Amino acid sequence: MKLAIIGCGEVGRLYARAASAHFEVVLCDSRPAPAARELAAELGLPLHESAGEWLGTVDRVWSCVTGDVSATVADQAGAHLPAGATFVDMSTATPADKLRSAENLSGRGIEYADAVIMGAIGLTGLDTALLVSGAAAAVAVKDFAAIGAPARALDGGRPGDAAALKLLRTVLTKGLEALGVECLVAAEKQGVRDELYRVLADIDTQGLTSFLNAVVRTHLLHAERRSHEVERAVAQLDEAQLPSSVLAGSYGLYERTVASLAQNPPEPGTADSIDSAVTWLLSVSDTDTTVAV
Incomplete structure (x- = not known):
């Protein structure tokens, strides 16, 4: 051969x-x-x-x-x-x-x-x-x-399906990599990197897939509260004169979800399962909910 x-x-x-x-x-x-x-x-x-x-x-x-x-x-x-x-x-x-x-x-x-x-x-x-x-x-x-x-x-x-999955994996892994750089550099500058690993232990215990499903599902319930938390986290990095561009992009996503929730609220119970949550998020992904960030 x-x-x-x-x-x-x-x-x-x-x-x-x-x-x-x-x-x-x-x-x-x-x-x-x-x-x-x-x-x-x-x-x-x-x-x-x-x-x-x-x-x-x-x-x-x-x-x-x-x-x-x-x-x-x-x-x-x-x-x-x-x-x-x-x-x-x-x-x-x-x-x-x-x-x-x-x-x-x-x-x-x-x-x-x-x-x-x-x-x-x-x-x-x-x-x-x-x-x-x-x-x-x-x-x-x-x-x-x-x-x-x-x-x-x-x-x-089909041809291209494997490539699609590879690139979807990239969305997550490279996004986490970029956020990891912002997070660990900031933690090091603030002298709390060792403690940061300890407060992330629950994610290790839960497992990445379970964690991912949980945060996406509950995103529908807590996007507004979490957007404020992200806003404060961006402010913390900015105050320390550290990069926050990836996290700032995350803030924009939360704000878009908040606008979508106001304009096209999901049916009660939508956040109870990952399937229905993702279906709703997909349904509003093409709607015009542009907000100023």
């Missing part, structure tokens, strides 16, 4: 090293870094700098490029891949871009899988979980299993 890995950054090199014991691996990178050349030399792997006729004998492609060039790479590779080959897009491209790539490749008889990395390979390496969707998801999962990489296929998932 011949596998081409396109993109030899940290991700590509990790999977290339693992795959070299199970597949006939070929590397491709338009601007190979010294680390890529060293890996190719160490493992005795061919290293190409562009798509070409050499792809005509490839059975699998794992595209490990950045999201902004993923569609271009798919088109370039697809022009040379044989019908029946499988193209696995491991980039962080948008769901729409991945869907378009899948449709284009499918028209050429090439199967497509949308695969995303759910974690930081710099921390967990080959053990980092993968989520896969698209027509070739089962094939991709089997190939990943062969090299010891944990992967799960979305039941009935």
Whole structure:
């Protein structure tokens, strides 16, 4: 089985090293870094700098490029891949871009899988979980299993569904990261960081998913009170001359919810379940409740 890995950054090199014991691996990178050349030399792997006729004998492609060039790479590779080959897009491209790539490749008889990395390979390496969707998801999962990489296929998932979930995860994780920076820096300046960890212990005990559902559900009940609390927290950071831009954005969201509650109040009991709470929040997300912040 011949596998081409396109993109030899940290991700590509990790999977290339693992795959070299199970597949006939070929590397491709338009601007190979010294680390890529060293890996190719160490493992005795061919290293190409562009798509070409050499792809005509490839059975699998794992595209490990950045999201902004993923569609271009798919088109370039697809022009040379044989019908029946499988193209696995491991980039962080948008769901729409991945869907378009899948449709284009499918028209050429090439199967497509949308695969995303759910974690930081710099921390967990080959053990980092993968989520896969698209027509070739089962094939991709089997190939990943062969090299010891944990992967799960979305039941009935379309190309782009895995990417959508990855980016939704980013909304939460990167938002928490940004708030974490604001919070811990402020706590350090005020000399209370050790105590802060103690007062966050209830979240550790409850678990993130339960905590997330609880705060979103009760957001409908307590948005106004919480908006005042956030306003005071912003003032505290501003007084300490510390960044508060992420928290200020949170204040804007609370104010929009307060306006929505006044204009389109939910039915009694809506906040009793996360399903009904999210449904109401979605129903007012497109309404014009712009407020001055």
